[in-house]
Amino acid sequence: MRDLLRAEDHSVMLGLLAPERVAAFLLEMNSRLGVNGEITLPMVQNDIADYLGLTVETVVREISKFSDEGLLRRNGPGWTRRLSVRRPERLLTMLPRLSALDLPPISDPVIQKMFSS
Numbered sequence: 001m002r003d004l005l006r007a008e009d010h011s012v013m014l015g016l017l018a019p020e021r022v023a024a025f026l027l028e029m030n031s032r033l034g035v036n037g038e039i040t041l042p043m044v045q046n047d048i049a050d051y052l053g054l055t056v057e058t059v060v061r062e063i064s065k066f067s068d069e070g071l072l073r074r075n076g077p078g079w080t081r082r083l084s085v086r087r088p089e090r091l092l093t094m095l096p097r098l099s100a101l102d103l104p105p106i107s108d109p110v111i112q113k114m115f116s117s
Contacts, residue, residue, distance in 0.1 A: 021052045022062040023091040041081040
């Protein structure tokens with residue numbers, strides 16, 4: 001059932017603007033693979049772009065913009081697959097309600113630990 005919801009959400013996501021698509025992807029990866037906001041993306045930038053229906057340049061630009069805005073941190077120079085999602089609630093506000101992205105609330109201690117670095 002969860003896979004069906006993800007497939008449906010992916011179809012909806014393809015109708016979103018580029019920033020919304022990248023935000024949804026980062027939130028999904030954080031939900032599935034993240035540990036305290038730290039994620040290692042399972043795909044290279046070309047694969048992410050293909051998955052999101054965007055160009056590589058657009059994906060890199062959106063991730064750079066999110067990093068500049070303090071929503072995430074790139075854990076390495078230039079393009080890196082290792083990211084820290086610093087403001088998941090702000091990324092979430094960019095999106096329409098997608099069922100597979102109904103994330104549990106993050107507790108205050110976890111938030112404090114995430115932002116204490």
